[in-house]
Amino acid sequence: MEIPVSRLLIIGLLLILLIGVVIICLGIGSTGISYNFLFGALGSPVESTIIWQVRLPRILASLLVGVGLAVAGSVLQAILRNPLAEPYTLGISGGAALGVTLALIAAPLAVLNFTLPVAAFIGAIGSMLLVYLVASRQHFTVSSLILSGVILSFICSSLVLLIFAVAKPTEVQSVLYFLMGNFSTVDYSLLKVIVLPLALSVGVLIVLGRDIDALSLGDEKAMHLGVSARSMRRLIFVITSVITGCCVAVCGMVGFVGLMIPHIMRALVGPKQQFLIISSALSGAVFLIISDTLARTVIAPTELPVGVITGLVGGLFFIGVIANAKNI
Amino acid sequence: MTAGPNTFINDIIKYGYGRNIAADSKISWPTLSVEEIIRRNPNVIIISDMGGMTEQAKAMWQEERFAGIPAVKSKRIYVMESELLCQPTPTNFIKAVKQIWKYLYPGY
Numbered sequence: 001m002e003i004p005v006s007r008l009l010i011i012g013l014l015l016i017l018l019i020g021v022v023i024i025c026l027g028i029g030s031t032g033i034s035y036n037f038l039f040g041a042l043g044s045p046v047e048s049t050i051i052w053q054v055r056l057p058r059i060l061a062s063l064l065v066g067v068g069l070a071v072a073g074s075v076l077q078a079i080l081r082n083p084l085a086e087p088y089t090l091g092i093s094g095g096a097a098l099g100v101t102l103a104l105i106a107a108p109l110a111v112l113n114f115t116l117p118v119a120a121f122i123g124a125i126g127s128m129l130l131v132y133l134v135a136s137r138q139h140f141t142v143s144s145l146i147l148s149g150v151i152l153s154f155i156c157s158s159l160v161l162l163i164f165a166v167a168k169p170t171e172v173q174s175v176l177y178f179l180m181g182n183f184s185t186v187d188y189s190l191l192k193v194i195v196l197p198l199a200l201s202v203g204v205l206i207v208l209g210r211d212i213d214a215l216s217l218g219d220e221k222a223m224h225l226g227v228s229a230r231s232m233r234r235l236i237f238v239i240t241s242v243i244t245g246c247c248v249a250v251c252g253m254v255g256f257v258g259l260m261i262p263h264i265m266r267a268l269v270g271p272k273q274q275f276l277i278i279s280s281a282l283s284g285a286v287f288l289i290i291s292d293t294l295a296r297t298v299i300a301p302t303e304l305p306v307g308v309i310t311g312l313v314g315g316l317f318f319i320g321v322i323a324n325a326k327n328i
Numbered sequence: 329m330t331a332g333p334n335t336f337i338n339d340i341i342k343y344g345y346g347r348n349i350a351a352d353s354k355i356s357w358p359t360l361s362v363e364e365i366i367r368r369n370p371n372v373i374i375i376s377d378m379g380g381m382t383e384q385a386k387a388m389w390q391e392e393r394f395a396g397i398p399a400v401k402s403k404r405i406y407v408m409e410s411e412l413l414c415q416p417t418p419t420n421f422i423k424a425v426k427q428i429w430k431y432l433y434p435g436y
Contacts, residue, residue, distance in 0.1 A: 031367040045396035046369055053393035054363045184361060187391065296361055303361045 007269045007279075014282035021286050022063070025293040026055055053187075058296070061186040062288040062306070064198055065247045066257060070284025071202050072240040072247075073258025074265070074276050078216040079236050083321060084146050086258030087244040090131055091152030092124045093255070096248035097179050098156040099123025104175050105167050117194055121245030127152050128241045132234075181254040181307020183292050194246040201239045201246075202281060209274035212236065216271070254307050256314020257284055263321065330360050336416045344428035346372070366397060372431055373399045376408040383407070406431050 027033060033047050073086035087093045103119035134148040160179070164172045205212070211232055214222040219229035247254070261284040262276065269275045288310070295306040331337035332353035341348045349368040350358055360368075375385045386405055394400045408431075412424050 030361060030364050046366060049394065049396045050363050050366050054366065185388065187388075187393065296363070302355075302358050 007275050058183045062292040063285040066285035066288030067281040068243040068247045069257040070261040070280040072243045074262035074280040088255040090149035091127045092244045094153035094156035095123040095127025096120040101160050117249035120249040124241040124245040179252045180305035181252045182305035198246045201243045212273040260314045260317045340424045343425045346432045370399045373405045376410050376413040
């Protein structure tokens with residue numbers, strides 16, 4: 001297979017950009033720390049705790065979630081042939097959030113690190129299944145998918161509000177803050193739990209890249225190319241639910257990363273999934289790391305939920321996509 | 329959420345001869361980031377919440393990764409009853425001041 005040099009160049013540049021952003025953002029925060037830490041010179045134990053125990057896990061978490069959401073968005077947009085598809089608009093994030101809310105209020109503290117991703121996955125796969133059932137009756141038309149996704153999101157948030165109404169008011173505040181999308185309490189233990197399923201899922205999707213390409217041509221053409229549309233679509237739905245579940249378990253609902261990043265990358269590297277997945281993964285990570293760094297510094301020493309930043313940037317982008325789309 | 333300046337909790341800390349790490353905040357009830365709390369290097373951490381989350385917060389601070397903070401190193405993380413700290417009736421106010429003074433100066 002011939003690989004165009006320009007695409008490899010873009011991917012290489014993105015990789016360098018990602019490494020650069022990780023290093024720069026490690027040094028940015030409400031506490032001024034000189035970049036000497038790169039050379040192993042740390043002034044005080046306070047600085048080393050801040051860099052390695054507070055900022056680094058946050059940056060790694062944003063990296064993982066950025067990769068996951070962007071890849072999920074890219075793949076969903078291809079297999080559903082729908083420019084507006086992503087975990088957030090399809091209601092998968094909403095379902096995962098419902099699962100997390102239930103787990104946070106019901107589960108005992110000790111097992112939380114393992115229950116959160118599992119609960120999020122169950123919520124994600126449940127809502128994915130519902131959207132699938134409703135939209136498959138309409139042959140996955142663009143409007144039926146997005147509408148059922150949006151409505152499912154509403155149903156999930158109503159259920160979350162119902163839980164809030166009957167839960168203890170003190171539990172509500174922390175869950176609410178969590179659901180707004182925020183990385184402030186991330187530590188390494190939760191990251192260890194999600195890194196493996198996330199990496200495996202993304203790896204499988206890259207391997208399946210060519211089948212996804214076939215699927216994006218439509219069911220009939222996919223069949224002629226030897227890809228069974230139904231079973232492939234189901235498999236990919238399960239994988240994207242795993243990814244979304246992992247992401248929501250780490251940081252709650254972070255919207256629009258999966259919508260915006262694949263669109264930009266498609267303009268840069270074209271629609272071929274293997275390139276699109278890799279470049280979306282890299283740039284999704286860059287985008288979310290920058291967003292989270294903004295979230296923890298714009299009104300320092302207080303911090304914003306990162307969902308506020310991605311929601312504002314991505315929401316405006318979403319409106320732009322709708323305004324410019326010719327036939328939705 | 330932390331009690332900043334112009335709050336009764338700040339007054340309670342002051343009367344207990346303590347120094348509030350959030351006293352220089354611009355708003356009364358700031359939500360300090362974890363990083364900011366570490367930078368301010370507290371000698372004592374007092375947690376109070378009208379409900380369930382206090383033990384969770386305490387468990388977070390007791391993690392190995394925060395062992396560099398004086399309050400964590402010397403195991404001076406206290407959970408204070410919210411009835412005492414967060415409902416400032418005249419008698420509660422005095423009791424809370426005494427309690428905080430005991431946390432801050434255990435030897436006396």
